[in-house]
């Protein structure tokens with residue numbers, strides 16, 4: 781019995797610690813991998829399905845993403861990005877922009 785209680789305590793502590801470590805911040809790397817890498821490539825340089833994002837500064841990326849979201853930016857294939865960006869929050873865009881700047 782005592783062991784079970786200890787185990788439960790240890791487990792809940794570990795879960796709390798994990799939640800705290802992850803925090804409310806968005807993981808830009810994970811988000812990029814899940815939602816962007818298929819078209820832009822793992823390193824952002826793929827051009828077959830999209831424009832390259834590698835080399836964009838965080839400010840540039842954020843501005844372009846906001847533009848797609850507001851439908852005020854884009855080229856001939858902008859519909860794809862307009863759809864994609866409509867589901868992204870400010871925090872998502874910030875995290876993605878910071879990650880892309882480091883590619």
Ligand code: HEC
Pocket residue numbers: 812815816817818819820829830831832833836841844845853854855856857858859860861864876
């Ligand atoms: C289905 C393919 C696809 C996916 C997935 C995708 N993109 Fe794009 N992306 C494109 C295409 C196509 C363009 C060029 C659109 C245009 O003509 O304006 C583009 C353009 C961009 C641009 C502008 C580049 C420039 O210099 O004008 C940025 C920034 C960008 N994407 C970021 C992202 C981010 C961040 C994600 C993930 C949330 C993402 N994209 C997911 C296809 C995609």
